[in-house]
Amino acid sequence: MTFRTDRAKVLGLGSAKSGADHWFGERLKSVALIPLTIIFVLIVAPLIGKDHATVIASFQNPFVSISLILFFLVSFKHLEEGLQVVIEDYVHSKGSLLLLIIFNKLFCWTFGLAAVFAILKITFAG
């Protein structure tokens, strides 16, 4: 005799695998990116074209480092999810679909972590 309910047995077995939480997570990241993008542009736009010392000095402000790390963490995840949807919509062969999804994850994680690494290194090591 099993104590699992009928509902628990079929949970996640539909073609979508999971429920609305994935959809909701995508929207949550989008909404979070509205203020984060504004902060990112306000901080980074004036720094483009400036010399090395000025850029390094601006990262000594913890607000700058933390909000930029937040921006890159949320945006790389948003980029990964967005690119995956585009790949799933337009790539119809199963083999290249799987390859592209894996490559997409590799690409986004690599650059997302590279951004966080660079910001931390500038902040702590100058």
Next chain:
Amino acid sequence: MSKRVKGNRPLSPHLTIYRPQMSSISSILVRITGVSLALGFILIITWLLAASTNVYYFDCINSILTSWFGIIVLIGSVWALCYHSLGGIRHLIWDMGFGFDLKIADRLGWMVIIGSFVLTIFVVYYSGLLL
């Protein structure tokens, strides 16, 4: 799925059979700008990595970014970011169930297009890159 079901039915992108409309064009542009922002992402992270490495790498990347070619790519990325953000907000409004009225949807589309250029001009001016 059997071959019979697969058949010859049209698969996305439906660009060949779908009449271009204000809402469809402004919506697909959100996707196109989103995908191309991957390039802007690489660009800005390369700049950050160079800044974290040393002054020589940084000067190298900086001279590429501030060359005429770099400035065109940067301004393009800024426009893509503005368009994607405004278009994304429009999609969030749609997700909440508002703005499906044709007139409002059209007006929102124009607001996104015009707003993206206005915001781009503002950001470029604010950055002081062209001064």
